[in-house]
Amino acid sequence: MKILIIEDNRDLVQVLSEGFAENGFDVDSAYDGIEGIGKIRSTDYDCIVLDIMIPGIDGYEVVEKAREEGKDTPVIMLTAKDSIEDRVEGLNKGADDYLVKPFDFRELVARINALTRRHSELKRPILNCGPLMLDPIARECKADGEIIPLRRREFDILELLMRFENQVFTRERIIAHVWKKEYDGTSNVVDVHVKYLRDKLRPFNLDVVVVTVRGVGYKVICPAYE
Amino acid sequence: MKILIIEDNRDLVQVLSEGFAENGFDVDSAYDGIEGIGKIRSTDYDCIVLDIMIPGIDGYEVVEKAREEGKDTPVIMLTAKDSIEDRVEGLNKGADDYLVKPFDFRELVARINALTRRHSELKRPILNCGPLMLDPIARECKADGEIIPLRRREFDILELLMRFENQVFTRERIIAHVWKKEYDGTSNVVDVHVKYLRDKLRPFNLDVVVVTVRGVGYKVICPAYE
DNA sequence: CCTCAATGATGAGGATCTTCATGGTGTCTC
DNA sequence: GAGACACCATGAAGATCCTCATCATTGAGG
Numbered sequence: 434m435k436i437l438i439i440e441d442n443r444d445l446v447q448v449l450s451e452g453f454a455e456n457g458f459d460v461d462s463a464y465d466g467i468e469g470i471g472k473i474r475s476t477d478y479d480c481i482v483l484d485i486m487i488p489g490i491d492g493y494e495v496v497e498k499a500r501e502e503g504k505d506t507p508v509i510m511l512t513a514k515d516s517i518e519d520r521v522e523g524l525n526k527g528a529d530d531y532l533v534k535p536f537d538f539r540e541l542v543a544r545i546n547a548l549t550r551r552h553s554e555l556k557r558p559i560l561n562c563g564p565l566m567l568d569p570i571a572r573e574c575k576a577d578g579e580i581i582p583l584r585r586r587e588f589d590i591l592e593l594l595m596r597f598e599n600q601v602f603t604r605e606r607i608i609a610h611v612w613k614k615e616y617d618g619t620s621n622v623v624d625v626h627v628k629y630l631r632d633k634l635r636p637f638n639l640d641v642v643v644v645t646v647r648g649v650g651y652k653v654i655c656p657a658y659e
Numbered sequence: 660m661k662i663l664i665i666e667d668n669r670d671l672v673q674v675l676s677e678g679f680a681e682n683g684f685d686v687d688s689a690y691d692g693i694e695g696i697g698k699i700r701s702t703d704y705d706c707i708v709l710d711i712m713i714p715g716i717d718g719y720e721v722v723e724k725a726r727e728e729g730k731d732t733p734v735i736m737l738t739a740k741d742s743i744e745d746r747v748e749g750l751n752k753g754a755d756d757y758l759v760k761p762f763d764f765r766e767l768v769a770r771i772n773a774l775t776r777r778h779s780e781l782k783r784p785i786l787n788c789g790p791l792m793l794d795p796i797a798r799e800c801k802a803d804g805e806i807i808p809l810r811r812r813e814f815d816i817l818e819l820l821m822r823f824e825n826q827v828f829t830r831e832r833i834i835a836h837v838w839k840k841e842y843d844g845t846s847n848v849v850d851v852h853v854k855y856l857r858d859k860l861r862p863f864n865l866d867v868v869v870v871t872v873r874g875v876g877y878k879v880i881c882p883a884y885e
Numbered sequence: 886c887c888t889c890a891a892t893g894a895t896g897a898g899g900a901t902c903t904t905c906a907t908g909g910t911g912t913c914t915c
Numbered sequence: 916g917a918g919a920c921a922c923c924a925t926g927a928a929g930a931t932c933c934t935c936a937t938c939a940t941t942g943a944g945g
Contacts, residue, residue: 442763442764444675444677444764445674447674447677448670448673448674449670451673452670486835486841491841534760538668538670584901584902586901609712614712615717620903621924622902624923624925625902625903629902631924645922645924647912647921647922810930810932811931811932812932846934847894847934848932848934850893851894851932851934852932852933853894871892871893871894873891873941873942874891874942
């Protein structure tokens, strides 16, 4: 299993390389877009881990170029937290999954495995829950083919819950994942955004999808399977 | 020079350790609060790099305990992006500086050097510019002793400019530092927040402190030295 | 000096997010 | 079943942030 890391932070590259090596991956690296493109051209990788903010050609263009040249190697993008929302077009250029910095290394490995496992079938991870569909890359949420415009918090919460369907998340864990900070124990932000989310799903008779688990937290269920 | 890293992400610990070693530091590490406290008790470090979100006892409590026990070793906190604002009290528990993840390794080294150099004199880095004073740890901005309430963006921009007084920052660099994303070239967010900032400084005749450098960006000057 | 174009400043409006207060609902005990 | 309590849902208001359109300023070239 051959992996290419394109990332200008050399320290991060070193950590990742060692981590991957421990996981039995064969690792190669590039420190900017030009070098990255070159390596993609000359070698067949099983997966590419690509930072967006790199010197010269940025990550989006790297994916685009790779795709134009017929490479369909799975690509996981690393992105800073705020870059997500306003880059939807860029995100559509062909990446298969993404991870927000700072991230958990185990999660990165999990996503690489998920992508390479199903490589050659459907790649981009689309989350489904009955008629509800969520595309984390396009950052789109649809029900019955109709786009439901979600705001950042709503989207992030729904994505988290849908990635682990039927698994309960405490407010702490939701805050930690979505807000990337610790829970002070008093705020009810999560509740409020869950309400917003339900309000938007209700017209599709889907608000039951987000279920309250009293005394614990929230989870997403797929009503079709009930 | 002996440094202790308290951080649960073992990969990050390894990167940092190696980086520090290259800089001639003697490195020790702990993976949670309890272990950290223990090591602080038993050893005299020159500096402690401390993540806030660690298992068990969190970073704030570690600093607090260390200070209660009379340790005045400089502490640099690592914090996720959103944790800043609503943790002012926690931040006041005795840390000397902080760094927002994801950060640049060179910046961490620079801050360690700054802290240890002036250890035993004034430690906590207070940024001054004539009558204007900014405390990044307390997240407070004062003029003539009076607190000027700044919002997140305003504070972050002012802090960046004041850390490098008289140095021009382009909108790109400001966006990269404060928003931690790349600049799309169209938005005028920076301009707007600079205006907000000036509006708040004007009552103190301090809006001239933030200077426009036409065609380039903004910088902070200290009018007293003119 | 005048004009034009580029650049920055500003005002207004709206989108999003958060907090707070209140009321409802489930759960436990007696 | 009634009451007490914890937990959750909701409405409303305000804080913060961002976009857009417009106006002012600056600098260059004629």
